[in-house]
Amino acid sequence: MQVIVIVLNKVECLEKLLEKFGETGVRGATILESRGMAHSLSEFSELSFMASLRMLLDPEHQESKTIFAVVDDDQIETVSKAVNEVTGGLDKSDTGIMFAMPVSYTEGIGGKK
Secondary structure, three states: OOOEEEEOOHHHHHHHHHHHHHOOOOOOOOEEEEEOHHEEEEEEOOOHHHHHHHOOOOOOOOEEEEEEEEHHHHHHHHHHHHHHHHHHHOOOOEEEEEEEEEOOOOOOOOOOO
Protein backbone atom coordinates (compact mmCIF):
# COMPACT_ATOMS: atom_id res chain seq x y z
CA MET A 1 0.00 0.00 0.00
CA GLN A 2 1.01 3.60 -0.61
CA VAL A 3 -0.15 6.94 0.69
CA ILE A 4 -0.48 9.30 -2.22
CA VAL A 5 -0.33 13.02 -1.44
CA ILE A 6 -1.57 15.60 -3.91
CA VAL A 7 -1.17 19.31 -3.26
CA LEU A 8 -3.69 20.74 -5.68
CA ASN A 9 -3.18 24.39 -6.55
CA LYS A 10 -5.89 24.27 -9.24
CA VAL A 11 -8.61 23.98 -6.62
CA GLU A 12 -11.30 24.38 -9.26
CA CYS A 13 -10.42 20.82 -10.35
CA LEU A 14 -11.15 19.25 -6.95
CA GLU A 15 -14.72 18.07 -7.57
CA LYS A 16 -13.91 16.55 -10.96
CA LEU A 17 -10.80 14.90 -9.50
CA LEU A 18 -12.76 13.29 -6.67
CA GLU A 19 -15.34 12.04 -9.18
CA LYS A 20 -12.52 10.55 -11.25
CA PHE A 21 -11.07 8.88 -8.15
CA GLY A 22 -14.44 7.23 -7.52
CA GLU A 23 -14.51 5.95 -11.11
CA THR A 24 -11.00 4.52 -10.80
CA GLY A 25 -11.57 2.66 -7.53
CA VAL A 26 -9.96 4.99 -4.99
CA ARG A 27 -12.06 4.14 -1.92
CA GLY A 28 -11.52 7.29 0.08
CA ALA A 29 -9.40 10.35 0.60
CA THR A 30 -8.91 13.12 3.13
CA ILE A 31 -8.84 16.72 1.95
CA LEU A 32 -7.19 19.53 3.90
CA GLU A 33 -7.08 23.25 3.28
CA SER A 34 -3.45 24.21 2.72
CA ARG A 35 -1.32 27.14 1.79
CA GLY A 36 2.14 27.31 0.28
CA MET A 37 5.10 28.81 2.08
CA ALA A 38 5.72 31.51 -0.55
CA HIS A 39 2.14 32.78 -0.28
CA SER A 40 2.32 32.85 3.48
CA LEU A 41 5.67 34.63 3.52
CA SER A 42 4.50 37.20 0.98
CA GLU A 43 2.14 38.63 3.62
CA PHE A 44 5.08 39.80 5.72
CA SER A 45 5.92 43.09 4.01
CA GLU A 46 8.99 43.64 6.19
CA LEU A 47 10.75 40.90 4.21
CA SER A 48 12.21 42.95 1.35
CA PHE A 49 12.90 40.07 -1.04
CA MET A 50 9.27 38.98 -0.75
CA ALA A 51 8.06 42.18 -2.46
CA SER A 52 9.53 41.00 -5.76
CA LEU A 53 8.24 37.48 -5.19
CA ARG A 54 4.72 38.85 -4.75
CA MET A 55 4.72 40.02 -8.38
CA LEU A 56 5.50 36.49 -9.54
CA LEU A 57 2.71 34.90 -7.55
CA ASP A 58 -0.84 34.73 -8.76
CA PRO A 59 -2.73 36.97 -6.33
CA GLU A 60 -5.95 35.07 -7.03
CA HIS A 61 -4.35 31.82 -5.90
CA GLN A 62 -4.47 31.97 -2.12
CA GLU A 63 -5.14 28.39 -1.12
CA SER A 64 -4.49 24.82 -2.09
CA LYS A 65 -6.14 21.53 -1.27
CA THR A 66 -3.99 18.71 0.04
CA ILE A 67 -5.44 15.30 -0.68
CA PHE A 68 -4.26 12.15 1.12
CA ALA A 69 -5.34 8.71 -0.04
CA VAL A 70 -4.10 5.25 0.87
CA VAL A 71 -4.14 3.10 -2.24
CA ASP A 72 -2.86 -0.26 -3.41
CA ASP A 73 0.52 -0.17 -5.10
CA ASP A 74 -1.04 -0.97 -8.48
CA GLN A 75 -3.34 2.09 -8.25
CA ILE A 76 -0.53 4.67 -8.27
CA GLU A 77 -0.33 4.85 -12.06
CA THR A 78 -4.13 5.08 -12.36
CA VAL A 79 -4.27 7.91 -9.82
CA SER A 80 -1.42 9.73 -11.56
CA LYS A 81 -3.19 9.50 -14.92
CA ALA A 82 -6.45 10.76 -13.39
CA VAL A 83 -4.73 13.74 -11.71
CA ASN A 84 -2.90 14.73 -14.88
CA GLU A 85 -6.01 14.31 -17.05
CA VAL A 86 -8.21 16.45 -14.78
CA THR A 87 -5.65 19.18 -14.09
CA GLY A 88 -4.22 19.40 -17.58
CA GLY A 89 -0.88 18.10 -16.29
CA LEU A 90 1.18 18.64 -13.18
CA ASP A 91 4.03 19.74 -15.42
CA LYS A 92 2.13 23.02 -15.94
CA SER A 93 3.02 25.94 -13.69
CA ASP A 94 1.05 26.36 -10.45
CA THR A 95 -1.02 23.21 -10.93
CA GLY A 96 0.19 21.13 -8.02
CA ILE A 97 2.47 18.32 -6.95
CA MET A 98 1.98 14.65 -6.22
CA PHE A 99 4.08 12.04 -4.46
CA ALA A 100 3.64 8.64 -2.87
CA MET A 101 5.22 6.90 0.11
CA PRO A 102 5.01 3.30 1.28
CA VAL A 103 2.61 2.51 4.11
CA SER A 104 3.80 -0.16 6.52
CA TYR A 105 0.77 -0.20 8.84
CA THR A 106 -2.87 0.87 8.75
CA GLU A 107 -5.83 0.70 11.07
CA GLY A 108 -9.34 1.69 10.20
CA ILE A 109 -8.86 1.14 6.46
CA GLY A 110 -10.56 -2.17 5.86
CA GLY A 111 -9.25 -3.49 9.19
CA LYS A 112 -5.73 -3.87 10.56
CA LYS A 113 -2.94 -4.58 8.09
